[in-house]
Amino acid sequence: MSSSQKARQSPVDDLARWLDDRLRLAEGGRKYLHKAFPAHWSFLLGEIALFSLIVLFATGVFLALFYVPDHRLVVYDGPYVPLQGQEISAAYESTLRLSFEVRAGLLMRQIHHWAALVFVAAIVVHMLRVFFTGAFRRPRELNWVIGLALLLLAIVAGFTGYSLPDDLLSGTGLRIGYSVLLSVPFVGPLLGFIGLGGEYPGTDTLGRLYLMHVLIIPAGLVGLVTAHLVILMRQKHTQKPGGRARQHNVVGEPLFPNQVMTSLSLFAFTVAVLALLGGLFEINPLWLYGPYEPFEVFAPMQPDWYMGWLEGLMRLWPAWEWTMFGVTIPAIFLPGVVVPGVLFGLAFAWPWIDRRWIARDEREHHLLVRPRDNPLRTGIGVAGITFVALITLAGSNDVIASDLGMGLQTLTWWLRVLTVVLPPLAGWVAYRIAASLGTGGAEDADPASPGGDDEGDAAAPESLETGSDSPAGEGAARS
Amino acid sequence: MSTDALRHPHPLVRLLLVGAALITAAVALTALFGADARAQDGENSPEDGAELAEDPEHVQRGAELFGTHCALCHGEEGRGLPIEGPRGGPSLEGVGPASVDFMLRTGRMPMDNAQDRLRRHPQQFSDEDRRALIAYVEQLAPGEGPEIPDIDGWEDADPTRGLELFTTNCAACHGPTAQGVAVGQQDISSSLDVTEPIEIATAVRSGPGVMPRFTEETLSEEDLQAVTAWVMDLREREAPGGWSFGRSGTVAEGLIAVVVGLGLLALVMYLLGESARDEDAPTAERPDAGDPHGQQ
Structure with missing residues (x-):
């Protein structure tokens, strides 16, 4: 077919050839395009978080075009009648303009807010998947730590974000955050000064929050997500035992076309669901709340859901205050700083706690376990979930009390007792259930490979290629 | 239906399942947070308690009604029963027409048990009887409590x-x-x-329960x-912004984000993952555990 060879190639081919000549894309392309991805659906949780983050960046850029981080007072004369003529901050005014005057502004604001809620939720569920299947074990401790740092950053991103509009709800949240900062002994006032630019409410607060929200935190998120993914690529996925999955291989769908199609679909669906939420469900109708005034407050007043556990801790904690050596430890310091610090500290240290005391296992693991395979870890995890769920509920104790027709103090006392009693109980029940289900020998069947050469040689290397003559699969270069 | 069909439901079945899940979530959320939509119609003609209290007919009728419906807890002449328990009602001397009007109009009074929480009910009296009771209570201590605002x-x-x-x-x-x-x-x-406009006004003036009196x-x-x-x-x-689910704030928003948002995505994920599952999935070798020069 000499005629077809001489026929002019399409511009796409030209471009591909041009790029390949310069960047030598084909060399690595095959390797990466055939990278194996696990097919089980629970491995897609992290992708939802990633795609929500992309939606957050896209909508966030749109919002930044119109938002003004300025405390200066202006007289509102926009289309929202109940606030006309009121003196409000330029920040609040710009958010109202965004909501009522900018075309699709409200939609963007709502998608951004919903995406933030889903983003953190996806991170948390992803983390639970990793925890209960033991995917954090050696060699993946680093990615566990990075993931937790991402969760922390996501929470701070959310807080700085919903504090920007300067309405009564966000302003009161900031007031609480500022008080928590101030409660740190010795350095509290300094922290508050740096974080919010002086006493709150001041004139520099929104500028600092804005800088954190649109520059520092996103930079951290991008950096850590990149590290998370690069490490994942380098270490490769964990996988469910069973089938042909072994400690020394990676079974899954090739990146192209299978996983690309799956991920693209999931991306499209993530955008669709977030747009659905943003288009159909009202979120944070801040025009009803009015501008922030330090002497005003309303109830029920809750933060976004991922801050609920902090709110709940502060609502549950007794008002203990000490003065030691002339330094007063305010009541808010323990529930606002120490307990959350301990919780996150334990979570960060978990891979090492686990290998030292729980699994007593320093080997490398690429095969996952079922929650029942390690009853102790499962029990501790369930206890942790129960505790965090209870303190999150406590964050909305007034709403729950009125829904149940229960006394607010009665409910609070119940929650105090339950946060102490229920987590160990739930953990013990989970432990017993897991233990009674038995491992089925899965833990033992999981072959560690400190020097896995023999294992690897024993198994016939299977190539990922379907139509290629060179055995350039993932692990082809290993021996 | 074979087990195979159960494991791999028809796309239409899946769609129906998704729809059913969505509707269930919507109904549940409405039940949890939806506004109570029983609006009540009632005339809200301005009234004047002081004038009523000077009308012997109204006072007479009010005294009868009071004896039948109120005196059991509020005591003779509305002096109250300073006792604990279900019959211990407070004194009504000087509560003012606004308070009586609010309590009766919103059906908060009469109540069965003085220890219960004040709750809204349909009005138990006719408008004329309510006026009579206002007249009776007002003449116990004329002019001491807040008047029904205009x-x-x-x-x-x-x-x-x-x-x-x-x-x-x-x-x-x-x-x-x-x-x-x-x-x-x-x-x-x-x-x-x-709440009716007049009820808002009488509540503001009389301060029912723990509400301050303005x-x-x-x-x-x-x-x-x-x-x-x-x-x-x-x-x-x-x-x-769309469906406001009873304007119940952040708690409902969080639930929706997790239940509807992440729930829908989990469903999508499940279907995607499941459909991508293939027993003959190609396999790759993992680089040696300790080998720092493994690919990628």
Whole structure:
């Protein structure tokens, strides 16, 4: 077919050839395009978080075009009648303009807010998947730590974000955050000064929050997500035992076309669901709340859901205050700083706690376990979930009390007792259930490979290629 | 239906399942957070307790009604029964026409057990009987309690001023959207969703339960009308952002994000993952565990 060879190639081919000549894309392309991805659906949780983050960046850029981080007072004369003529901050005014005057502004604001809620939720569920299947074990401790740092950053991103509009709800949240900062002994006032630019409410607060929200935190998120993914690529996925999955291989769908199609679909669906939420469900109708005034407050007043556990801790904690050596430890310091610090500290240290005391296992693991395979870890995890769920509920104790027709103090006392009693109980029940289900020998069947050469040689290397003559699969270069 | 069909449902079945899940979630959320939509119609003609108290006919009728319906707890001549238990009602001397009108009009009185929480019920008396009771209670201590305010013309009051006043004085307990919430062991602030304008006004003046009393010195008649105008406006105000699920705030938003948002995505994920599962999936070798030069 000499005629077809001489026929002019399409511009796409030209471009591909041009790029390949310069960047030598084909060399690595095959390797990466055939990278194996696990097919089980629970491995897609992290992708939802990633795609929500992309939606957050896209909508966030749109919002930044119109938002003004300025405390200066202006007289509102926009289309929202109940606030006309009121003196409000330029920040609040710009958010109202965004909501009522900018075309699709409200939609963007709502998608951004919903995406933030889903983003953190996806991170948390992803983390639970990793925890209960033991995917954090050696060699993946680093990615566990990075993931937790991402969760922390996501929470701070959310807080700085919903504090920007300067309405009564966000302003009161900031007031609480500022008080928590101030409660740190010795350095509290300094922290508050740096974080919010002086006493709150001041004139520099929104500028600092804005800088954190649109520059520092996103930079951290991008950096850590990149590290998370690069490490994942380098270490490769964990996988469910069973089938042909072994400690020394990676079974899954090739990146192209299978996983690309799956991920693209999931991306499209993530955008669709977030747009659905943003288009159909009202979120944070801040025009009803009015501008922030330090002497005003309303109830029920809750933060976004991922801050609920902090709110709940502060609502549950007794008002203990000490003065030691002339330094007063305010009541808010323990529930606002120490307990959350301990919780996150334990979570960060978990891979090492686990290998030292729980699994007593320093080997490398690429095969996952079922929650029942390690009853102790499962029990501790369930206890942790129960505790965090209870303190999150406590964050909305007034709403729950009125829904149940229960006394607010009665409910609070119940929650105090339950946060102490229920987590160990739930953990013990989970432990017993897991233990009674038995491992089925899965833990033992999981072959560690400190020097896995023999294992690897024993198994016939299977190539990922379907139509290629060179055995350039993932692990082809290993021996 | 074979087991295979159960494991791999028809796409249409899947779609139906998704739809059913969505509708269930919507219904559940409405049940949890939806506004109570039983609006009540009632005339709200301004009344004057002091005038009524001077009318012997009304007082006479009021005394009869009081003896039948109220005296058991509130005692003879409305002096109250200072006892613990289900029959211990407070003294009504000097509560004022606004208070009596509010309690009777909203069906909070008469109640079965004095220890219960005050709750809204349908009015138990006719309008004429209510006036009679107002007359009777008012003549026990004339002019000592707040009078029924005249809020005629609240429709023309300034809702902007109302919003400001509401945020300053009312939102702390009733919430920015007037949904009501637990504000103490015994007390749940009322939802103002079904409240009549005159009820808002009499409640503000008389301060039922733990609610403070706002006299004309703190809240002028004009201010009261503005607050009334804002509450009524708030109730009718449409939600530009979509379904507002009863305007119940952040708690509901979090639930929706997790249940609807992540729930839908989990479903998508499940279907995607499942459909991608393939027993003959190609395999790759993993680089040696300790080999720092493994590929990628």
